[in-house]
Amino acid sequence: MKLGRKNLLYSMALAGMMLLLLVGYFIYMLPSLYVDYVMEQNLKSVREQHIAYRDKGSYDGVKVRNSTACFSVEIPLEGNRILVTGKSFSAELIIRDLRLSGILDRCREKLTEKPNPEEDADYELRTDLDELGEILQETVGENPGFPVEIHLLYKRDMGKEFRNESIKVHSYSDHLLIIESSVEDSANRYANYIVMEQTDSRLILSVLPVVAPEAAEIRPVVLQSLPMLGAVILLLVLLSSQMYSRGIVGPIAALAEHAGQMKAGEAVPVRRFSGRRTEKRDEVQALADTLDDFYFQIRESYLALEEKNGELEEENKRQEVFLRASSHQLKTPIAAALLLVDGMTNKVGKYRDVGTYLPKVKEQLLSMRKMVEEILYLNRCAEHMRLQETDAGQVLTECLQSCQVALTDRCIAVEFQEKERLCIDTDEVMAAQIFDNLLSNAVKYTPCGGRITISVGEEAQGGSVRIENFGVTIPEALLPRIFEPFVSGDHGRSQGTGSHGLGLYIASYYAKKLNINLSIYNGENSVVAEVTFDRTGVCGQMEKSSMSSSSEIHTAMIE
Known part of the structure; x- marks a missing residue:
């Protein structure tokens, strides 16, 4: 199966799983989340409603969730006046009946007590509320001037119609409480929010009754939208799968072709x-x-x-x-x-x-x-081989000291010129072998009483060491094979130097290992051996305290 078809099948399976998850979410979780959100907003709204009334003393400019039924009751801690304010009205009640004043005092006393969330506040006031109803009924019945005559035909207990009663108390401070009570019947669920706050001179109660939503009311709407939701999800998944397949299969095919080119x-x-x-x-x-x-x-x-x-x-x-x-x-x-x-x-x-x-x-x-x-x-x-910073002049000086006896016996003068201290990045032991073999050859083949010059310094192509011995030359036929093993001139054998022809071969071998340019050629009645280094540096720049001036020419005459 090709990658594009696999991607299509995976996308369709993914779309089905997404649809199942969304359906489960919309049916079982979303309604409950919506109900919790609405109840939380109701609680927030009644608190804002109460605080706004407490600060302003009215509902002007205050947003409420139920503008027709919300109201606030302001009861002074002393006196017989009660202020009732709603969104569209504000009224002051003056109690003149002593019995009603007594009921008001008892209610004020109970409301100002610190409430206990575990006790039912509704039953604590039930006796006073029943007495209030009897007084009102008696007052209306005894007043012959009341324009309406009321006859109670029957009285029904509605307690059986309601179920699932619940009360929650939300405490925000010692003086502000919100009582959330809810109940439901066969058709709706109702919630009442009562905010109670006591100030220095008054007791404020704010009431917000609302109809709470139920999860069952939202599920039918979700179920009706599922076909359209599924079609949209499937279409989007198919389109995105097609675009993704074009974007991924094409480059992978090109990459496979590229790998084939690498192989071939x-x-x-x-x-x-x-x-x-x-x-x-x-x-x-x-x-x-x-x-x-x-x-x-x-x-x-x-x-x-x-x-x-x-x-x-x-x-x-x-x-x-x-x-x-x-x-x-x-x-x-x-x-x-x-x-x-x-x-x-x-x-x-x-x-x-x-x-x-x-x-x-x-x-x-x-x-x-x-x-x-x-x-x-x-x-x-x-x-x-171990590369390190090496002073070429110092190595040459040590090699000269090892040849001192032969130089003295043959009365050979050596002129050593060091324009500046030359540091080379090389193996010190192998470099010493190169210099030692070149100096040994120069001493062996220089006639008695001859002269050898050694110069050290920086050249245009890099660091250079030049060894020239006078009074002898190499035969032209021997120059191309000068670095081969066991090759030596007749002049050396005639002088009895005992050379076996390995010195220049060893020097050439080490020079190749160290990437050093070694050349030997004839001068004017002399033989010149020149060693050129690529990785060089002036020691005086690296160790300024080791010499006072790096530009001086140091010349030594050894006779």
Whole structure:
């Protein structure tokens, strides 16, 4: 089943569930909520009605819920006057009958007492109200001038007609109470609100009778509106489902096509999906961005892995060539040592002189040991590379100190020029090996009484270290292979330097590992070794307290 059809079925099921929930809400909850709301508004209205009358003394400008039946009674704490005020009238009653005055005093006394919500106030005043009725009936009957003669034909007890009586007392302060009484008959439900408040000089009662709504009155209206409500909900759900399907299925299909292009496009990178939907920023776009990021991350990892595999393949070839060359180079000292040992063992010819030729055996063994140590150190040092800020001039100075004996023996003058302290971001041990091999070669191949110049400083392309030894050059045929292992010139062998051709190879290998540019070329009757660094900085700028001026040229002459 396609996504659009699934979405339609889900939407219809959702519409049915929504309709059921709405029907249940409208039938069972909404009527009760409406009744509670109306009763709460009635309570609020009678309180506002009472407060407005208390402050103004009239109903002018006061909004009431039942303007024909609401009224307020103001009873002074002393005297025989009663003020009755409604929305459309205001009257003052003066009581002249002593019996009525007594009833008024008793009612005033009971009303001014602090009421107890658990007691029924209606029955406390019933005796006084019955007596009031008898007095009024007697007064009307004894008055011959009354224009109307009243004969009571029958008297019916209406208590059986009403049911579900309830009384609630709402206390807002010590002097303001609202009594909410409700009762219902077979047709309606009635509610009466009586507000009682006592001030310093008067007792105010406000009355609001209302017909309370019932939940059963609202349900038929809700049921009549259900067909239209269901049709509208269904139509809206179908339209929104159609629009949603177009908005979600189309981008998902495009995203699936985009993923297929990613799968097929191995050689050529696929452009980002966000370029097709520049104006959209929704979940589909977020998914597309995540997929694009994942694709480009995998592609970068794949390219990096290919590059790493290429480096490993090159390293394997280098190691294979290196091992073959090492094996070939080790054959010569091994054969020479064996020849010397056999001659001394068999006492053949001049080899009988053990004291003379035994040191030569040791010399051959030391040469082999040095070669093996350099081979082992070469790989171990490259595997534990640690980049840090290194002072190139200081490293060169330490390397010069290790060559001091050879320089003194050969009477070689060294000129060291440091224009400014040069800091390089590199591995200090590997950089020291590079400088040491270059200086060692310069010392070995410089004629006795020759000269070596060393310059350190910043150039246009970066930091630079230049080592130039005079009085010797490299044969042009040897320059292309100068960094290959076990390659050495005839001049060095003729001078008896004992070189086995690993120095420049090690320097070149470390330079590649550190991304350092190393070049060796012939000058005017000299050999120049130049090392260029990309990540450099002037140490004087980083450690201002370590030198007073970074622009001075430091020159040292060692003879």
